[in-house]
Amino acid sequence: MTRWVITLEYGAGEGHGFSPLTRFESSRDEARATLYRYACEHRHRPGLRQRGREVFREHDDAYYVRVTGAMSTHDVRYRLAELVWSTDDGQDPGPPRxxxxxxxxxxxxxxxxxxxxxxxxxxxxxxxxxx
Structure with missing residues (x-):
């Protein structure tokens, strides 16, 4: 199984933020399905009273989402990334490929x-x- 992370990007300029949402192991197709679910269902801001949501696929591993709240509109991006090198598994990974x-x-x-x-x-x- 391949290891994946789904990340969230939000804001612009000084208020730009980036955070990992979840890490998991799965096949590529399962990972893309999980990314799609996050883009459609994830609440990126607690307490946001969502009135509308538009989900746009940028490519297979990223979605741009426009969330319309009661008082403001939020633009966010959900991305899927595959782990290709790490020292965290306790073994010497050798040089990066x-x-x-x-x-x-x-x-x-x-x-x-x-x-x-x-x-x-x-x-x-x-x-x-x-x-």
Whole structure:
């Protein structure tokens, strides 16, 4: 099973906040279903008298939510993140995995054959565009 965290972002400028809401283990599909439930049902502010809620999918792992209360409107974002490296499991995790070994379908653009590249090579998409 993969470990996940759902986070909440709210506010803007000086009032911007970010907090983890829950951590859990599940498959990717189950994690996305949990994220959707949080986006639709979670009360981000105690005592808020919600009159309306709009949930917009930004992509499979994030939702923008607009909550209309009795006196104000709140914009929040719920995100799903996969744990890819940690020292918290009591074992030496070794060095972080190079980007070429992480899930490309989640965050990185496709690359050519990386088998010939040394493990410390900088991927093309990290170089400035003029190189």
């Amino acid at each position: 190079p980007p070429s070994q992480l899930r490309r379908d989640v965050w990185a653009p496709p690359q050519g054959d990386t088998a010939a590249e040394p493990s410390d090579a900088t991927p093309d998409y990290w170089r400035p565009p003029d190189e």
